[in-house]
Amino acid sequence: MVAAVNRMAQGMVLVLLGAAALGCTLASDLYLNYVQGAFRPFLAAAGAVLALLGAARVAAELRRTLRPPAEDGTAEAVAQGGDGGEAHGDPHDHAHGAPRVAWLLLLPAIFVFVVSPPPLGAFTAETGQRAEPPAEAAAGPAAAALEPLPEADGPVAIELKDFLMRAWLADPGLEGREVQLTGFVTESDEGGWYLTRLEMNCCAADAIVNQVVVSGAEAPPTDSWVSVVGTWVPPQGDTSEQVPTPELAALTVIGLDAPPDPYE
């Protein structure tokens, strides 16, 4: 049997979990791979609470163990009583240790520190939930909600999801404008290649895949980040049956470092 989580271990599990939450919010931008930027203070606060709670438990256990028996005759008896309860008692006795499942709280900490999972990328773009054009009933209000593109002499930088919505509504103010889109490269089976950006509303589990077909430029390496300036290509032929993925004719493609916040 795996040992029940004794009190010292309880404290340390909480400290490590708290350290993981604090480490990925305060010491780095790692948390942006997993949750919204606005989530940072809450995650850091939760990490601090966990770390303090765990540290208090560890300190209490250390005091109990280290107290020299000579000074206080009862201390050793107390300590041994506590340990004895762990070793010989009913493993389901929750009065002393936490259940074994509490060991699993180490897993998120191990994953944050050891694996430090990267942002979702090309794999999710292929298997994940793709953004879809609005239903016809919703298209009217969605079009009304769109602001006109800002006036500018050069290209206008917009989000991929914004570009997709304008392209789907076919009254997008995209005609004749140069737009700049930023995302990562994935392979396409529709000709050209996809510029992809994942949209995240709360955490990476709810990521939605936004994709644009880029034509007129060589495909950069898959999963590399690029910024593409180009113009919208209106869809050809009958689109009532199947709406094609909106297309961007590239003018320039510039390679980039992955941004700290990979989602939009």
Add this chain to the structure above:
Amino acid sequence: MPRFAVSYRGCAVSTTDDRHSTWADDDLIPPDEWGRRRQSETTRTVWLFAAIAVLLAVGHSLLSGWLTAPAFLAWATIFVAICLQALPFLVFGVALSAALTAFVPASWWARAVPRRAGLAVPVAGLAGAVLPGCECASVPVAGGLIRRGVAPAAALTFLLSAPAINPIVLVATAVAFPDQPEMVLARFVASLAVAVAIGLLWARFGRAEWLRLPRRPHVEGGGRWAVFRASMEHDLLHAGGFLVVGGLAAATLNVAVPRDWLTAVAENPWLAVLALAVLAVLLSICSEADAFVAASLTAFSPVAQLVFLVVGPMVDLKLIALQAGTFGRAFVVRFAPATFAAAVAAGALVGWWLL
């Protein structure tokens, strides 16, 4: 050092994979021969965690070259995302539950909550509209309420309604469906109906012995703050461990279920409702974000989208694991299927009526 790492990995495997493996005292770190006398369990625990800390510190540079499979990394990202996303809500819910235990006397609850289930249940359902958290927060709070003597029927109604109809969730739904304000109303009505129906069902048929709340540690001496701290720690370890189980399952299914399957069933109205109900259970998306995912499922009818929104905050893998840890297995095998059925039925009916 290598010795620590190897021994530690052995521990990790036996923790997660094989509950029946033996983990005799001899396997603990460091081996007996290192010390003059047999060390106390506390000392051994300190050594174990020192080894874990070393692993955490050097593990990334040692292992990151090996951990490159895209599917594994996507799984790991989603697993960590679910855990970190839930953590603040869990801590908040556990703190609130501990505060209910430590600072609100039991006699207050007896006066505040109506004694008759017929009255207490709807009141509890509406009270869910004020807790601005997601489902991870409401489970420990409901556990704290039951411990404080609140009728389980009322506490369970609160458990179901709080994550589904709180203001943050309703605003998020309105933002995700900008042109369908009736979706917000339908979500509110259907979710409240399910919560109240399940509460009344529990009041009529529920049995106390199905509920197994883990015993809280008994705090001797110490003031209210000692009680607060001890119950918070206890609930975090209980519920948190199960939350990780739910996160593991949800991340696995999130990566493993290809979304192409969904478009295939979207055509059939009945299959579509069932498919999105099951998807809500499997994906375990936080109730504050599920509306955005539902809105992206445009191939599905609004009724199916509504069912997704009603089922998700009440029954999902993460939540089932969390409830099993808080209320016991006998409870969850009855509660989860009943809630699922009620949520599908209410979502379909209200959707047919309002959407």
